[in-house]
Amino acid sequence: MSVAVVTDSTSDLSPALCAQYGVTSVPLYVLFDGKMHKDGLEITPEALFTGLKAGKKTPSTSQPSPAEFTEVYARALETADHVLSIHISGQLSGTVGSARLAAQEFGDRVTVVDTRTVSMGLGLRVIRAAQRLQEGKAVPEIVAELDRLAGLGSIRFTVETLEFLKLNGRIGGGAALLGGLLNIKPILIVRDGRVESGGRARGQKKAIQDIVDATRKYIVGHGRCRLAFVRTDGGQANVDELRAGLAGLDFEDMGDHAFGTVIATHAGPGTYGVVMEPLNA
Numbered sequence: 001m002s003v004a005v006v007t008d009s010t011s012d013l014s015p016a017l018c019a020q021y022g023v024t025s026v027p028l029y030v031l032f033d034g035k036m037h038k039d040g041l042e043i044t045p046e047a048l049f050t051g052l053k054a055g056k057k058t059p060s061t062s063q064p065s066p067a068e069f070t071e072v073y074a075r076a077l078e079t080a081d082h083v084l085s086i087h088i089s090g091q092l093s094g095t096v097g098s099a100r101l102a103a104q105e106f107g108d109r110v111t112v113v114d115t116r117t118v119s120m121g122l123g124l125r126v127i128r129a130a131q132r133l134q135e136g137k138a139v140p141e142i143v144a145e146l147d148r149l150a151g152l153g154s155i156r157f158t159v160e161t162l163e164f165l166k167l168n169g170r171i172g173g174g175a176a177l178l179g180g181l182l183n184i185k186p187i188l189i190v191r192d193g194r195v196e197s198g199g200r201a202r203g204q205k206k207a208i209q210d211i212v213d214a215t216r217k218y219i220v221g222h223g224r225c226r227l228a229f230v231r232t233d234g235g236q237a238n239v240d241e242l243r244a245g246l247a248g249l250d251f252e253d254m255g256d257h258a259f260g261t262v263i264a265t266h267a268g269p270g271t272y273g274v275v276m277e278p279l280n281a
Helices: 015-021 045-053 066-076 095-109 120-134 139-150 163-167 173-182 204-222 236-245 261-267
Strands: 003-008 023-026 029-032 035-038 060-062 082-087 110-114 154-158 184-191 194-202 225-231 251-258 272-278
Touching: 003 066, 003 095, 003 120, 015 023, 015 120, 023 066, 029 045, 029 261, 045 261, 060 261, 066 082, 066 095, 082 095, 082 120, 082 139, 095 110, 110 139, 120 139, 120 154, 120 225, 120 251, 120 272, 154 204, 184 204, 194 204, 204 225, 204 236, 204 272, 225 236, 236 251, 236 272
Parallel strands: 003 023, 003 082, 082 110, 225 251
Antiparallel strands: 029 035, 029 060, 154 184, 154 272, 184 194, 225 272
């Protein structure tokens, strides 16, 4: 049975990776400067941050419609027997809900998976699914593996400024002001499909060390892992320090990946972190 893999743009998979693994990515939307832009196709994080610095209003984001998924599924099923559609946590976006509504039109020919994660946490699951299909695994086996990974994978990251969290309603203005004055870097994690606090660090160096220490502990606890390093504009130097801090550990390095515009809208410039996933689940 031939299977087509579909995801959404919050996977932060580059066009090259999508092409390499035969994945179709459905874009979310960013409403900015009075226009609705397709994530990854019509707007970049750099253009977003430049516009915000120039005084433009804070953007908002929205999911694809069921009709857009219906179109993608119908096209995929012209040549494939089945579609495996893998998406951002339903607690962070309505995207998986749109996908499930669309899937109802195709009976049992479309399987939709809520990964309970985001960004390259989602991206690594998509890559794994594509690899398992290449190995000849059946869709139910792959879905079971993805479900196990939902409780095992981890993302740990920090932001350059609390301002974007404030603008998007994640924290109050007083907390953002206090954090800026004290140079507090919040440590954030993705757990059970939600973004939660993982602590805080005083200054950039301590934030980097926190993420390095947590990643080392994760690898010790889970055995050989895949790691993906993620960032927005301005975060590359910190990603380089993270990788250097993990030298000597046994992990599969899945490379550096830029956040797409939807994720960058909520995180802001200078955000960076590590996505962790055990190789055996």
